[in-house]
Amino acid sequence: MTLLPYFEAMNDxxxxxxxxxxxxxxxxxxxxHLLFLVMFAGxxxxxxxxxxxxxxxxxxxxxxxxxxxxWLIAAxxxxxxxxxxxxxxxxxxxxxxxxxxxxxxxxLVALTYTFTLRRYVTxxxxxxxxxxxxxxAGLISIALWAAVVIQARLIGxxx
Amino acid sequence: MDALPGSIAIRxxxxxxxxxxxxxxxxxxxxxGxxxxxxxxxxxxxxxxxxFSQVHRALFPWQIVFMTGSAxxxxxxxxxxxxxxxxxxxxxxxxxxxxxxxxxALAFHRGTYLTIARWEAKPMPPFGARLAGAVGLxxxxxxxxxxxxxxxxxxxxx
Numbered sequence: 001m002t003l004l005p006y007f008e009a010m011n012d013x014x015x016x017x018x019x020x021x022x023x024x025x026x027x028x029x030x031x032x033h034l035l036f037l038v039m040f041a042g043x044x045x046x047x048x049x050x051x052x053x054x055x056x057x058x059x060x061x062x063x064x065x066x067x068x069x070x071w072l073i074a075a076x077x078x079x080x081x082x083x084x085x086x087x088x089x090x091x092x093x094x095x096x097x098x099x100x101x102x103x104x105x106x107x108l109v110a111l112t113y114t115f116t117l118r119r120y121v122t123x124x125x126x127x128x129x130x131x132x133x134x135x136x137a138g139l140i141s142i143a144l145w146a147a148v149v150i151q152a153r154l155i156g157x158x159x
Numbered sequence: 160m161d162a163l164p165g166s167i168a169i170r171x172x173x174x175x176x177x178x179x180x181x182x183x184x185x186x187x188x189x190x191x192g193x194x195x196x197x198x199x200x201x202x203x204x205x206x207x208x209x210x211f212s213q214v215h216r217a218l219f220p221w222q223i224v225f226m227t228g229s230a231x232x233x234x235x236x237x238x239x240x241x242x243x244x245x246x247x248x249x250x251x252x253x254x255x256x257x258x259x260x261x262x263x264a265l266a267f268h269r270g271t272y273l274t275i276a277r278w279e280a281k282p283m284p285p286f287g288a289r290l291a292g293a294v295g296l297x298x299x300x301x302x303x304x305x306x307x308x309x310x311x312x313x314x315x316x317x
Contacts, residue, residue: 023311031307038303042192046206049221056209056217063208068196071205146185153181157173 004095011091019089026089029082036078037149043072044114044145047122051138053131061134065122072114097159103151110144160241169239179235186228187306191299193218193225198299201292203283211288212279248314253305260298267291 010016019025049055050064087094094100121129121137160166169175199205200214237244244250271287278285284292 027308027311031304034307035300035303038188038191039195040192041188042194042196045189045192045221046196046218049217054217054221056213058213059209064206067206067208071196071199149185149188150181153184154177157177157180 007091007095010088013088015085016088016091019085026086029085033079033082033086036075036082039071040075040079041145041149043068043075044141048138048141051122051134051141053135061126062123065119093159094155097155099151099155099158103148103155106144106147106151110141110148113140113144160238163238166238166241169235176236176239179232179239183229183232183236186225186232187303190222190225190229191303193222194299195296197222198292198296201284202289202296207282210279211284212275243312244309246316247309247312248316249305249309253302253309256298256301256305260295260302263291263294263298267295 019029046055047061047065047068050057050059050061056064118137118141121134126134169179196206197214197218200207200209200211206214267288271285271291274285278288283289
């Protein structure tokens, strides 16, 4: 059982071919994906720096996290909406790319982590979660998301 | 510059070039992302639970760190392919936009920011501060867009 036929079908969709064959459409989509990535990186890093004790220390962690949340969600929606056409137009290339599967695996872990453990630590009462736990939570977040971005960039260079 | 051994070495090593480019993207995202978070507060539309001075104090050092990282990797990329960038119109657009964004940041620091004690307690920063935020946001977005589009080698000059 292999996913290859599904990837071939997605690769052959009229919309995939249309994106592939128009140079400026993919350029616009790639650029928008990068702008949403910048927003996402800002919203994540703002809170991670605070978790590391290097951000806005005078402010409760949960306030910083609540403020960042709408930008994080908006950026994720933008990344998904621009990422899907990027994927469709290159479905077959992505299927054969080791880096693509690695990115998706780490992305799944990073998303799950961000909306469960990290969310719990950022919204919990600061007296109940130790500084070491917060620091670890911030470092894990930075490591996971950096890995996603690095692999994403390398897909374009090594496939 | 194109003929220097170091320039040729980076250009011809796919691994080295890729890692410099990837580092450039990662540090750029961190830099521009933190600038965006600060500018949203300056505009009065984001991170409103924290006063601007605190957002600024917390993020400014990190913006400098990631800007330095972006600058070093960016200079290495230009060093590796000077003729390609020299003849790319979008590269020069990017340089001009970066200069304008730096002037905007400097003007804000020498201007409206000096009176922060007067508007610090109010949730909404004054018009001058919001203007600096909007201009900064637009210029840095332009830098990212121009930088991304350099890759397509459009608008090249002889």
